[in-house]
Amino acid sequence: MRDREIDTILDQAARTPHDVDPALLDRIADSVGRSFAAVRPVRPAWVLGTALILICAAAAVAFAALIGFYGIRKLSGWERALVFPVLAILVWLAATTRVAEVTPGSRRRVSPESLLAVVTLALLAVFAILFHDYHTHHFLGGVACLKAGLLDAIPAALASWLLVRRGFAVNSVASGMVAGTLAGLAGVVMLELHCPNFEALHVLLWHTSVVPSAAAAGALLEWLRGLPARA
């Protein structure tokens, strides 16, 4: 049996007419017709993506302005030139994935799981390249950074949810994970602007963990939100 023969069988099956009960189709048309009105299509993907990027940047800068720009002042020129462009690329990737997640049938660059993995690994790689102070004097104090990052992620997540609320996620848990990843990235940007602690383990663990923690929280929230419908 060759592929061409399988193709022939499938072609024949495709050509066989498949009828649906006309009464069912009329019922569907009737039920759809009961609430009929013109709708405004969702905004173009690039508009939503750009707005999401701006929301993340605004949330990070506003929060860092409140608690101080100590980190960015302490970073050297080339450190800034490496950290912030990488963060910008990751935010762009997460924003476009977020828009795709709430648009049925849209093109995906990466899956939500791959996005989380790529973002986490990229952050770990950049931090490992940049920071070589292996002391752990203030290691436990890093919990404050995790908390601050997650706190910053909340307004970013809420604002981005408001922006894309007219969308429809075919996989709500995956969509929540992407929303969390994006919001978590806003938290990381804020930490790089604010945190002056450049101990390698501190940055690698506490700063990076904002993203998977926010992603897990986003997925969990969406799962919980879907519970009543599943019950």
Next chain:
Amino acid sequence: MHSESELEILMARYQQGDHAAATALIHRLSPQLHRFFLVQFTGREDADDLLQETWLRIHEVRHTYRTGEPVLPWFYAIARHIRVDHYRKALRTTGREQALEETPEPAAPTASGRSANLEEMLAPLPASQREVIEMLKIAGMSLEEVARATSSTVGSVKQKAHRAYAALRERLSGMAIGEGRAGVVGER
């Protein structure tokens, strides 16, 4: 098969509140969506319910279609969401074991019978491969469109199609050999 641009025009008119366009879309696309559900081991009654549910959801979220984007992946993504939801609900209500028991035994397709029932022919394949073959070969969608509809990548769709063909090749070849042997025994 319908031309993509024709469906796009109907979809745009549907969004603008044209009831005739909605009715035309329902009549044009329902048979292939219904078949999509049937291929996934759903009984005819369930397929009817799923089709109805799909159209209600499509109506609810019709604003999420962007003009200029491929239409079929948008419809199939929503249909797929409804099917997955239905499958999960069925698992919860009947329990996993019972659901498995109720899954029809894959019927043996006849290699010589070229017009073999599509559902029977695809029955041995895993659900993810079945839906890819249905969209590619029966709905006539491109690899890119199937990737969009299934929220995956073109590479992943290609891989599933390749595996599905390997499984079908093996199964149908086995059937052909079996039938050949039976024929020889019968002649004796």
